[in-house]
Amino acid sequence: MSKSPASYRPETRLVHSGTLRSQYGETSEALFLTQGYVYNSAEECEARFKGEDPGFIYSRYSNPTIAMFERRMIELEGAEAARSAATGMAAVTTAILAPLKAGDHVVASRALFGSCLYVIQDLLPRYGIETTLVDGANLDQWQRAVKPNTKTFFLESPTNPTLDVLDIPSIAEIAHKGGARLVVDNVFATPIWQSPLALGADVVVYSATKHIDGQGRCLGGIILSSEAFIAEHIHNFMRQTGPSISPFNAWVLLKGLETLGVRVRAQTDTAARIADVLASHPKIARLVYPGREDHPQAALVKKQMRGGSTLVGFEVKGGKAAAFRVLNELKLAKISNNLGDAKSLVTHPATTTHQRLKPEDRAALGISEGFIRFSAGLEHADDLIEDLTAALEKA
Numbered sequence: 001m002s003k004s005p006a007s008y009r010p011e012t013r014l015v016h017s018g019t020l021r022s023q024y025g026e027t028s029e030a031l032f033l034t035q036g037y038v039y040n041s042a043e044e045c046e047a048r049f050k051g052e053d054p055g056f057i058y059s060r061y062s063n064p065t066i067a068m069f070e071r072r073m074i075e076l077e078g079a080e081a082a083r084s085a086a087t088g089m090a091a092v093t094t095a096i097l098a099p100l101k102a103g104d105h106v107v108a109s110r111a112l113f114g115s116c117l118y119v120i121q122d123l124l125p126r127y128g129i130e131t132t133l134v135d136g137a138n139l140d141q142w143q144r145a146v147k148p149n150t151k152t153f154f155l156e157s158p159t160n161p162t163l164d165v166l167d168i169p170s171i172a173e174i175a176h177k178g179g180a181r182l183v184v185d186n187v188f189a190t191p192i193w194q195s196p197l198a199l200g201a202d203v204v205v206y207s208a209t210k211h212i213d214g215q216g217r218c219l220g221g222i223i224l225s226s227e228a229f230i231a232e233h234i235h236n237f238m239r240q241t242g243p244s245i246s247p248f249n250a251w252v253l254l255k256g257l258e259t260l261g262v263r264v265r266a267q268t269d270t271a272a273r274i275a276d277v278l279a280s281h282p283k284i285a286r287l288v289y290p291g292r293e294d295h296p297q298a299a300l301v302k303k304q305m306r307g308g309s310t311l312v313g314f315e316v317k318g319g320k321a322a323a324f325r326v327l328n329e330l331k332l333a334k335i336s337n338n339l340g341d342a343k344s345l346v347t348h349p350a351t352t353t354h355q356r357l358k359p360e361d362r363a364a365l366g367i368s369e370g371f372i373r374f375s376a377g378l379e380h381a382d383d384l385i386e387d388l389t390a391a392l393e394k395a
């Protein structure tokens with residue numbers, strides 16, 4: 001290609017960026033399922049270890065298939081560098097923990113994926129890292145939480161599961177004024193609808209397990225940032241502690257990227273249609289969908305996102321019993337704690353992903369007993385709407 005792949009539009013980059021074609025000229029990216037590499041001479045081996053020869057050394061550090069996945073993500077996200085990890089949580093934990101030391105302070109939005117909340121609330125304090133949880137939508141709380149030793153801000157937007165949208169540019173500005181970096185978990189938005197680095201964030205993390213695979217096969221994660229951040233804080237930590245992704249999983253995710261744009265667009269269109277039907281449904285007490293005018297942060301969605309969401313949140317009248325009846329009556333959408341899949345998935349957060357929380361903390365996050373998270377898949381929207389309305393009839 002004469003043009004640099006990074007200069008093409010995102011759809012094109014998703015298909016072509018990062019390809020390392022071997023001497024066999026394969027069309028589809030090769031899976032290099034190898035632990036290590038052999039050298040033509042002791043001199044070449046020495047040069048590789050000295051960093052004078054750019055080749056591969058060991059697959060805990062890097063691997064051609066993993067490098068293709070990272071490069072494609074770098075060019076999609078508009079980052080300078082990236083390191084992939086075995087799971088989304090390996091990526092989140094590394095991005096937060098690796099740059100910190102005892103005595104540092106972290107501020108995070110309270111509305112987090114359960115395991116992210118564990119890292120912030122339980123794990124970091126055990127190593128002498130102080131943490132403060134704030135209501136992410138309240139900019140004053142971020143501002144007031146800043147201390148001289150604050151090093152990292154962490155948030156998710158849209159949040160799980162209530163789909164609140166946080167003001168990334170304003171929170172980044174507060175972080176930077178306080179001498180801290182902003183790390184954004186962009187799983188719910190996907191790289192198709194939101195680019196946190198362009199909005200002022202310093203680091204973006206993904207669970208590639210979700211939309212990037214999108215077909216329920218394997219786990220993976222990735223950290224994207226500047227060359228400086230990756231080199232200074234992430235490279236050595238990952239290389240020496242080894243939360244590395246399998247080349248096989250990286251290959252699945254790399255191929256997943258080729259269809260990410262079309263899948264996320266189709267799933268978002270379906271989710272928007274479901275949201276419109278549920279908005280006026282008599283059995284629904286509350287509906288949240290980023291992309292509708294009645295979303296609590298509708299203006300912010302327009303400002304920082306290019307599209308809505310593949311997820312819909314709604315509260316069924318009648319609490320847990322009614323919500324359980326809906327889940328059990330659904331024929332097409334499957335009960336699962338996962339999301340972003342080709343198959344539509346429904347979750348009851350209060351008894352699954354957020355069951356670890358105290359009831360008052362769940363209430364503060366808007367996770368009522370009747371709240372359901374619906375992840376729209378690639379089925380026909382009419383089939384999903386018929387399935388949902390039939391299940392709601394029985395609630």
Ligand SMILES: *Cc1c(COP(=O)(O)O)cnc(C)c1O
Nearest residue numbers: 087088089113187207209219220
């Ligand atoms: C799933 C998820 C994670 C964790 O990813 P794994 O791949 O399951 O480890 C982190 N953050 C968010 C928002 C998620 O949805």
